[in-house]
Amino acid sequence: MPSKAISSPIAGPAKAALSALSSTQIAFLQRLPKAELHAHLNGSIPLAVLQDLARDHAARCASPSTSDIVVSGIERLQAGVQLDQIGDFFGLFPAIYALTATAPALRRATRSVLEHFLDGPAPQVTYLELRTTPKENEHMTRREYLEIVLEEVERYTAEQAALIVSLDRRMDGEVAEHVVGLSAQLRREGRRVVGVDLCGDPMAGDVTVFSECFSAAKDAGLGVTLHIAETEQNSAAETLQLLSCGPTRLGHATFLNDDAKKVVHTDEMCIEICLTSNLLCKTVGTLDDHHIRYYLAHDHPIAICTDDVLPFRTSMIGEYALLMAPKPLGLALTEQEIARVAQMSMDSRFRVA
Numbered sequence: 001m002p003s004k005a006i007s008s009p010i011a012g013p014a015k016a017a018l019s020a021l022s023s024t025q026i027a028f029l030q031r032l033p034k035a036e037l038h039a040h041l042n043g044s045i046p047l048a049v050l051q052d053l054a055r056d057h058a059a060r061c062a063s064p065s066t067s068d069i070v071v072s073g074i075e076r077l078q079a080g081v082q083l084d085q086i087g088d089f090f091g092l093f094p095a096i097y098a099l100t101a102t103a104p105a106l107r108r109a110t111r112s113v114l115e116h117f118l119d120g121p122a123p124q125v126t127y128l129e130l131r132t133t134p135k136e137n138e139h140m141t142r143r144e145y146l147e148i149v150l151e152e153v154e155r156y157t158a159e160q161a162a163l164i165v166s167l168d169r170r171m172d173g174e175v176a177e178h179v180v181g182l183s184a185q186l187r188r189e190g191r192r193v194v195g196v197d198l199c200g201d202p203m204a205g206d207v208t209v210f211s212e213c214f215s216a217a218k219d220a221g222l223g224v225t226l227h228i229a230e231t232e233q234n235s236a237a238e239t240l241q242l243l244s245c246g247p248t249r250l251g252h253a254t255f256l257n258d259d260a261k262k263v264v265h266t267d268e269m270c271i272e273i274c275l276t277s278n279l280l281c282k283t284v285g286t287l288d289d290h291h292i293r294y295y296l297a298h299d300h301p302i303a304i305c306t307d308d309v310l311p312f313r314t315s316m317i318g319e320y321a322l323l324m325a326p327k328p329l330g331l332a333l334t335e336q337e338i339a340r341v342a343q344m345s346m347d348s349r350f351r352v353a
C-alpha cells in the first residue's frame with residue numbers, strides 16, 4: 001500500500017476551527033474510527049495532482065478554448081472559490097472533467113483521492129465510500145470508467161474502501177437505467193459497488209424519472225443515498241417523492257419540513273452532513289443555524305462528511321474540528337458526543353454482503 005498522501009490546502013471555516021484546538025484534541029480526532037460516506041471523486045482530487053494533470057493536458061491539447069477553461073478553472077481553485085450561490089459551484093466541474101477524461105488521468109486522480117483519505121501516518125478516515133458519476137467519452141465507456149475507479153478502490157480492503165455510483169439529476173431515464181444496470185452487474189460480478197446516489201445541480205432535472213432506478217438498485221442489494229432538499233428552492237413535493245424511493249441515507253437534507261422529518265425519523269435515515277460545503281455554498285448561514293443541531297438534539301443518525309475537499313478546502317479532520325472547536329468557530333461538542341457521532345458514521349456504512 002502506498003504511504004504518501006497528497007492533500008489540498010485547508011482554508012476557511014475548517015482551518016479556523018482546527019487552529020482553535022490543542023494538539024491533544026487533534027490527536028483525539030485523528031484516533032477516532034470514522035467513516036467518510038459522502039465524498040465526490042472529481043471534487044476531492046488534491047490540487048497538486050490536478051495541477052500536474054493540467055500540465056499533461058496542456059501538452060496534449062490542441063484546442064486553445066479547452067485550455068482556457070482548464071487554466072481559469074485551476075486558477076479559481078487555487079485562489080479559493082467564492083460562491084455567491086450553490087448554482088455557481090457546478091460551473092467548476094467542466095475544467096476538472098477535461099483533466100480526468102482519459103484512463104490514465106482518471107486512474108491517477110482516483111488513486112490520489114484514496115491516498116488522501118486512507119494513507120499516511122495519520123489517515124483521515126478508517127473507511128471511505130467514494131462516489132462518482134460514470135462518464136462516457138471518446139476515451140472510455142461508462143463501464144470502463146467504473147472499472148478503472150473500482151480497480152483503484154479494490155487495492156484497499158473491503159473494511160477500508162468501497163464505491164457508490166452516482167446518477168446526475170441531468171441524466172435522462174434511459175442513461176440512469178443503464179448506469180444502475182451497470183452498477184448491479186458489476187456487483188453481481190463481485191466488484192465492490194455498494195450503493196447508488198443521486199447528485200448534481202439541485203435545481204436541475206425531474207426526479208420522478210429516477211424512481212424505478214432506485215427500486216431496481218435496492219432489488220440488486222445496493223444501498224441508496226440521495227441528495228435531497230439541498231436548497232430552499234427544492235419543493236416539498238420533490239422531497240417527499242425522493243423519500244418515497246426508500247433511501248437509507250440522505251445527502252445534506254437541509255430544508256426538510258415536518259412531514260419529511262417524520263419519514264426520516266421513522267425510517268432512521270442517516271443524514272450525511274457536510275458543514276463547510278453548506279457554509280460556502282451559502283445554503284446555511286452559520287454553524288449555529290445548521291440543521292446538524294436538530295439531528296444532534298434528536299440523537300438521530302448522522303455522518304460527518306467532506307463533500308468536495310478540493311473546492312471547499314477542507315478535510316475530514318477539519319470537519320470534525322468544526323464539531324469540537326469553541327463557539328462561534330465550532331459547535332463545542334464534548335469528546336463523548338464527538339465519539340458518538342463518529343460511531344454513527346461507522347454504523348451507517350453500506351456493507352458488501
Ligand code: 6MZ
Pocket residue numbers: 040041042043089093131132133134166168199200201202227230277281307308
Ligand atoms: C450536489 C454535488 C455536490 O461524480 O464527477 N456534486 N452534487 N451537491 C453537491 N454539493 C455542493 N458536490 C458534488 O464528482 C463531481 C460531481 O458530484 C456532484 C456534481 O454532480 C459534480 O459534477 P463526480 O466524481
